[in-house]
Amino acid sequence: MNKRVLNMRILDWWNEDNEVNFYSNALIQLLQQKYDVAYSNTPDFILCGPFGYKHLEYDCVRIFYTGENVRPDFNLVDYAISFDYAVFEDRHLHAPLIFFNTYRSKELQNTLKSRIHLSKYKTKFCGFVASNGYMTEMRDNFFEALCAYKNVDSGGKWKNNIGTSVDDKIEWLKSYKFNICFENGSYPGYLTEKLFDAFMSGCVPIYWGDTSLRCGIDKECNETSNKDSKKDISPEVCTSNFFTRNYKYDENLDSNAMGGGGEYGIFDTRIPNIPPYLFDYKINPKAFINAHEFPTFKDLIDEIKRIDDNDKAFRDMLNEPIFLDDFDPQEFYSQRVFHFLDYIVSQGPTCAKRIGRGSYLQRKENVMKTCPYNIDSSITPKFMHYCMKHRNFIENIRKISEFPRDIIRIMRGK
Known part of the structure; x- marks a missing residue:
């Protein structure tokens, strides 16, 4: 036929x-x-x-x-x-692209199911790989803040401090205990390969980006089930407001400071109000460090220090399954x-x-x-990379261009 x-x-x-x-x-x-x-x-x-x-x-x-x-x-x-x-x-x-188009070989699937065997290669603290520094202040600032605790090796083109760019990210990361895997932006559902590259390398991911990963997770028992998300709940019940605030951190949230910076940078700890029936999977919160559970850079770094100093806590995280309910994303x-x-x-x-x-x-x-x-x-991408490379110079030009306007405002004020 x-x-x-x-x-x-x-x-x-x-x-x-x-x-x-x-x-x-x-x-x-x-x-x-x-x-x-x-x-x-x-x-x-x-x-x-x-x-x-x-x-x-x-x-x-x-x-x-x-x-x-x-x-x-x-x-x-x-x-x-x-x-x-x-x-x-x-x-x-x-349908996140990461699950459909990237990890499809059996070898990679098996690595995602079991990572504890990779712990024997862990001789270094933390690795970081990024090629783009355009509009990534949160990621850049946290990299600098964590380096104040222990040096973080950067093997990408951006903020490189090892002298060369790595060819095989996953293989390179296998010698590191942790991996900074911040997305280039944050939004409910926006999940790319960064988190799973860390899993594949046997690292404990330090993740920031998809705020929906906290949805449906019980903070007390830290457990949930994909099956729980299949309830036939009407959308009208769940959309009265888009975000549910984490009450514990309300006093720390400042919309003007949400971008954060340095040791005292602030993370968005709000939990998106998404109808449970829309979730296809749940990623195990015990398998990674979710930056959105911590109000500030300092709180997150304290948690990293705790795991870094406790070999049992580190190995326990590697022993955790990535998905709850044995979810097979590729299939x-x-x-x-x-x-x-x-x-x-x-x-x-x-x-x-x-x-x-x-x-x-x-x-x-x-x-x-x-x-x-x-x-x-x-x-557009060429122009973006040019601006990224020369952003300090461009910012100075912008400030100089505003100088006459500022002088006029001062004179009018007088």
Whole structure:
């Protein structure tokens, strides 16, 4: 029996738009199990990422997929696969890229299940690997604060202090007890490979980013179950306010100081109010150090010191399972993503359309099509790296440019 042909294209993605990258894409390979997927200049369906707006040039079904900390715009796309715990008609699927597209080999899966054997390699304190320093003040400030306790080796391009950049992050980290694995931003559900690279290396992760990892975790017993999250609870019950405050730390929270800095940096200890039925998994809180459980840098570093000085506490963390209820993320999300995509394409290009139509929406699309990001998507990351490299100089120029304005304000004040 001949497979149905799907004419598709991938645009605004992490890699270049060409046939080689198209056919090696994990989402395309999933669809090829059932369909004859063809790279096409006249696609009926588009997979689009967050790196531009070229997908707006095609009047077809648009499926947004992100590995970045951005929200899908359903005014511009028909469907989305993202980090968000959100229900929006039949148009959205929560599926972190990390579980679907990265750790798929049996060897890696086995390492995630058992890490205690890696403890024999632990001869160093803490490793840190980052290549991007753009808008990462929380991560940078905590790195400096922890270095005040013990030197942290930085093997990435950013803040490198070992003389060379490491080629194999996971292998390099195997000699370290701890790993600073801060995301480049914080948001409920935003979970990337950083936490799992630390697990894979047998490190105790020092994690900051996804605030939803504390949802449904009983602080007293520090245990929960994925099964607990499957209760059929109405969304209306859980959305009266987005965040639930951790009452113990209320007096320490200051929205103006949430970014923190130095030893007295402040972490966001609020717990997102997400309906329990939206959770597919729970990560064991005993397996890692969650920065969002500590109000300040000092409190977090005190906990790191405690584990660093107590070999039993360190080994106990390595013995803990990563997921509660023996969750298999690769199997679960491979099936879920396939069924979501199959549901979309099986409707055909006409019935699968979901974007609204109207003069305002059309004007919005026209504006986005003229965005400089859409003209050359390589300009933005290059410009960002340039600004990161010379940010002190740029900041000084900005201050100098404001000097005449400040003088005028002073004179007017007098």
